[in-house]
Amino acid sequence: xxxxxxxxxxxxxxxxxxxxxxxxxxxxxxxxxxxxxxxxxxxxxxxxxxxxxxxxxxxxxxxxxxxxxxxxxxxxxxxxxxxxxxxxxxxxxxxxxxxxxxxxxxxxxxxxxxxxxxxxxxxxxxxxxxxxxxxxxxxxxxxxxxxxxxxxxxxxxxxxxxxxxxxxxxxxxxxxxxxxxxxxxxxxxxxxxxxxxxxxxxxxxxxxxxxxxxxxxxxxxxxxxxxxxxxxxxxxxxxxxxxxxxxxxxxxxxxxxxxxxxxxxxxxxxxxxxxxxxxxxxxxxxxxxxxxxxxxxxxxxxxxxxxxxxxxxxxxxxxxxxxxxxxxxxxxxxxxxxxxxxxxxxxxxxxxxxxxxxxxxxxxxxxxxxxxxxxxxxxxxxxxxxxxxxxxxxxxxxxxxxxxxxxxxxxxxxxxxxxxxxxxxxxxxxxxxxxxxxxxxxxxxxxxxxxxxxxxxxxxxxxxxxxxxxxxxxxxxxxxxxxxxxxxxxxxxxxxxxxx
Amino acid sequence: xxxxxxxxxxxxxxxxxxxxxxxxxxxxxxxxxxxxxxxxxxxxxxxxxxxxxxxxxxxxxxxxxxxxxxxxxxxxxxxxxxxxxxxxxxxxxxxxxxxxxxxxxxxxxxxxxxxxxxxxxxxxxxxxxxxxxxxxxxxxxxxxxxxxxxxxxxxxxxxxxxxxxxxxxxxxxxxxxxxxxxxxxxxxxxxxxxxxxxxxxxxxxxxxxxxxxxxxxxxxxx
Numbered sequence: 001x002x003x004x005x006x007x008x009x010x011x012x013x014x015x016x017x018x019x020x021x022x023x024x025x026x027x028x029x030x031x032x033x034x035x036x037x038x039x040x041x042x043x044x045x046x047x048x049x050x051x052x053x054x055x056x057x058x059x060x061x062x063x064x065x066x067x068x069x070x071x072x073x074x075x076x077x078x079x080x081x082x083x084x085x086x087x088x089x090x091x092x093x094x095x096x097x098x099x100x101x102x103x104x105x106x107x108x109x110x111x112x113x114x115x116x117x118x119x120x121x122x123x124x125x126x127x128x129x130x131x132x133x134x135x136x137x138x139x140x141x142x143x144x145x146x147x148x149x150x151x152x153x154x155x156x157x158x159x160x161x162x163x164x165x166x167x168x169x170x171x172x173x174x175x176x177x178x179x180x181x182x183x184x185x186x187x188x189x190x191x192x193x194x195x196x197x198x199x200x201x202x203x204x205x206x207x208x209x210x211x212x213x214x215x216x217x218x219x220x221x222x223x224x225x226x227x228x229x230x231x232x233x234x235x236x237x238x239x240x241x242x243x244x245x246x247x248x249x250x251x252x253x254x255x256x257x258x259x260x261x262x263x264x265x266x267x268x269x270x271x272x273x274x275x276x277x278x279x280x281x282x283x284x285x286x287x288x289x290x291x292x293x294x295x296x297x298x299x300x301x302x303x304x305x306x307x308x309x310x311x312x313x314x315x316x317x318x319x320x321x322x323x324x325x326x327x328x329x330x331x332x333x334x335x336x337x338x339x340x341x342x343x344x345x346x347x348x349x350x351x352x353x354x355x356x357x358x359x360x361x362x363x364x365x366x367x368x369x370x371x372x373x374x375x376x377x378x379x380x381x382x383x384x385x386x387x388x389x390x391x392x393x394x395x396x397x398x399x400x401x402x403x404x405x406x407x408x409x410x411x412x413x414x415x416x417x418x419x420x421x422x423x424x425x426x427x428x429x430x431x432x433x434x435x436x437x438x439x440x441x442x443x444x445x446x447x448x449x450x451x452x453x454x455x456x457x458x459x460x461x462x463x464x465x466x467x468x469x470x471x472x473x474x475x476x477x478x479x480x481x482x483x484x485x486x487x488x489x490x491x492x493x494x495x496x497x498x499x500x
Numbered sequence: 501x502x503x504x505x506x507x508x509x510x511x512x513x514x515x516x517x518x519x520x521x522x523x524x525x526x527x528x529x530x531x532x533x534x535x536x537x538x539x540x541x542x543x544x545x546x547x548x549x550x551x552x553x554x555x556x557x558x559x560x561x562x563x564x565x566x567x568x569x570x571x572x573x574x575x576x577x578x579x580x581x582x583x584x585x586x587x588x589x590x591x592x593x594x595x596x597x598x599x600x601x602x603x604x605x606x607x608x609x610x611x612x613x614x615x616x617x618x619x620x621x622x623x624x625x626x627x628x629x630x631x632x633x634x635x636x637x638x639x640x641x642x643x644x645x646x647x648x649x650x651x652x653x654x655x656x657x658x659x660x661x662x663x664x665x666x667x668x669x670x671x672x673x674x675x676x677x678x679x680x681x682x683x684x685x686x687x688x689x690x691x692x693x694x695x696x697x698x699x700x701x702x703x704x705x706x707x708x709x710x711x712x713x714x715x716x717x718x719x720x721x722x
Contacts, residue, residue: 039691059529066525073518076511089674095504147697148688164688171689197689201697208698213607213646229673239645239684239699246641246676247607257507264673268665269529279687282548283627283664286699287679288641294676296603297640312510318518415510 016348018373023342035170036343040334046280047331047387053282054272064269065391068325071227071260072315078227078260079306085230089292091302096254098309098414103134105305106219106252110140113250115216121234121241122146123221124162124328125254125307127350128363131219142219143185143211145240147204154181160344160352162330163278168343171195178203186210208240218244218299222255223327224270225304228263231291232304235274235284245288251299256307258315258324270327273389278329310363316412319400323358325390330355332384332394338377347374354384358397365413366405372423375401406430450484457482532662533626541625542656546707548628552682553695554703564653564708568617569593571651571704577614581643585636586617590653601639610646616700617651618644621677623660623705624667628682630654630705631667633675641678650700652680656707 016022026032051057071078083093096102110118118135120126120142132142144153151166152159155177159165166174175195182189187207193199220241224233232253234241245251261267275284293302315321333339333353344352348370349360357378361371375398384394404411406429408422422430439446457480464472489495501509536544546556559567568590572580579597591598599605599613619637620630630652632638644650654660661667671677684699695701 035690042691043687054533056529056533059527063525063527063529070525073515075515076508079508079511095502095507097503097506101503145698146688147686151688164691166688167691174689197686197692197694198696200689201686201694205697209611212698213611226673231673237684238686238688238697240697242641242645242678243698246645257511265665265668268668271664271668281552281681283624283629283679283681285552285681285683285685287677289673289677289679291674291676294634297634297676298642306507308507308510312507312514315511316514321514412514415506415513 016368016370018369019342019346019348019377020373022346022348022370023338023377026343026346027341031170032168032343033341035168036340038170039164039167040340043280043334047277047334050276050280050282054276057273060269060273061389061391064273064327064389065325067261067266067269068390069322071262072258072321072324074262075257075260075315078262079257081227082225082230082260083306085226085228086292086302086304087230089230091230091292091304094303094305096305096307096309099129102129102254102305102307102309103131106131106254107134107138107140109250109252109303110135110217111138113217115140117141117143117211117215118217118219118252119143119145119211119215119244119248120149121218121220121236121244122149122165123219123254124350125221125256126219127159129254129307129309131254143208145208145211145244146236147201147238147240150204150208151177154178154185158345159350161333162328162351162353162355163333164330168345171197171200174200178207182207208243212240212243212247215244215248217250217252218248220244220251220253222253222259223274224267225255225260226262226264226267227260229291231264231289233267234288235271236287237279237285239286242286242288245290246298248299250301250303252303252305254305254307256309257311274327274329277331277387277389310365312415313365313412314359314362317362317400320358320362320397322392323355323362323397325392326355326359327390328355329389331387331389335383335387336378337381337383338379342377347377349374354378354394354398355392358392358394358401361401361405365411366401366420366423372405375399375405447484447486451487453480454482454484530663531665536625536662538657541662542660542707544662545623545625545628545654545656545660548625549630549682549705550628552628552685554628554682554705556705556707558707558709561708561710564590564706565592565594567706568651568653569595571706572596572615572617572649575615575649575702577649579613579615581610581613581616581639581647583618583637583639583643586619586639587637590617601643603640607642607646610642613647615649615651616643616647617653619653619655620659622667622670623654623656624662624664625660626663629667630680631671632678632680633671634677635675641676644678644680645699648700649702649704650680651704651706653706653708656709 094105135142148166161167178189189203222232223235275281339353347356351359357374366372380395405423408420581599621633623630683703684697685695686697
């Protein structure tokens, strides 16, 4: 087998360009825009129908929000309860402060089995920590088994959507990737493969089956963990999840600490809202739940790696912590006008779209160029909040994070309180705001300035010079009226008597 | 300090001072959607199973063995995996080799088997879902995964509930559960749904009712 796996950029990406630059390139690609438009519009309409089928959607949404908020407020207690329950059921629990520690733990666990390959169920957490790359460096090959992840892995590409990582590829591109690359990783694509989705899915079935049948180690994430019972839940469609969760002898699950729900009963909310909100189905084809290990059925060894990696820092932020309610349905991506045009890669993170714009800068901090720009990757239209099944007020968090980027201030990083400096690149904006504050608190100066502006209006440039150029590059400068409002008010007595 | 203590410490510091805002979780949502008679609930199950491309059959207990025999033959299977606790009477008309669900059999061996016949733990009408809990008539999780053809018998109406909340009440969290809604599918290519990826590509659900003539097809109790 040849071919170097390029995969995901290491988290965080120190050199990823800021969102506007990355998006600019994506917007200029007509094939990408066509693919994105087709896919997001298809799912939008279907989702609306699936949600309209249940008359109590608003109540389910509110309950989901409250369950998650309650869990987060008592997260320490529920983490300990979960640990006890998983251990009692025959599992082993590990704790990972950051990506490096999680990768070290998983790599060691795989090495202990003596195996050099693992099969993986699609998992955002393992993408976030760059697990595949860490395993590769240790001589362990990780096979992605979700169809879209397979397309991404074979294409030496990056995922661009939480649910449908290959959403940026159309069927013709997928056929070409299968034809040219499948042979390098195992069973080649069938002769004469066409671009019909059914044939492409069949090619993936044949290619992956030999890997499933011989796999000794499976790696997964989880959609939910139930504290009272120690049960993990994986929601999926293709059956690759079931293969990875039941055929191997060893199962390793890497799960963010915020994925807990307190009780078995709480699943009744999320097992209704997640499928309808993500794939627009009444129920997804397969849901697997397991509690530790079961004698004679499935893996004999089960490890759970609880991942922090910035989540406890996010929890410390009063406004921002609501992002931890996210159940990764990706409905916010599908309705976002910015995502639809820019695509997922521009967000420079495994979490793209509106949720990524508030999650990545909190998990990673706002210090890098990309993370400082993500809170601006939105028109604040609010469609993301409308569709969110756990009612995350994404616009509110975006505005909060913009404030942090521009003004700096207190935050928690790696468990420590820090005072952030204002990000570079916002000096002109801050200077303008300071000048405005001075002018508005000095009425005489404001009056003189406004009159001067009105009289010189024919001389005004259409774009700003110097540091203001970037601002006016995407906007029209507002026209200055011939007469300042306050002069008009004084002259006409507030418009009385119809005076103009 | 261990990583466990470090994470729990960070979480506790992050939460300092917010606990008293906690409100109890209100559950204003419905226990089930709409009002249906028992027969109508079974009809809805059949309808939603079929909507996600499961093939639905209805028969009486007396007809079950013949139906199973016909479905296995119709699929062209020469071998069938059988869970240890399956009612042997269901297999009376089977013209295929029976393969026991054994701990020692490998996934490769299962891959050579044509069909699998199981019961189920519960079925959910609103979502068209059958749930397996590894009971004696259902066997290990892998036997309903590797073979390409799954025949699942649901005893109606006693195994049928209307909704997801009602199903969770009936299920035991400590057992490994598999919730199945139609054959495996993917929406990964242009968000178009395609049926049949890694799990069984054909799912046949047999709704079997008691031997009282006239009510078995859900037509009698409206």
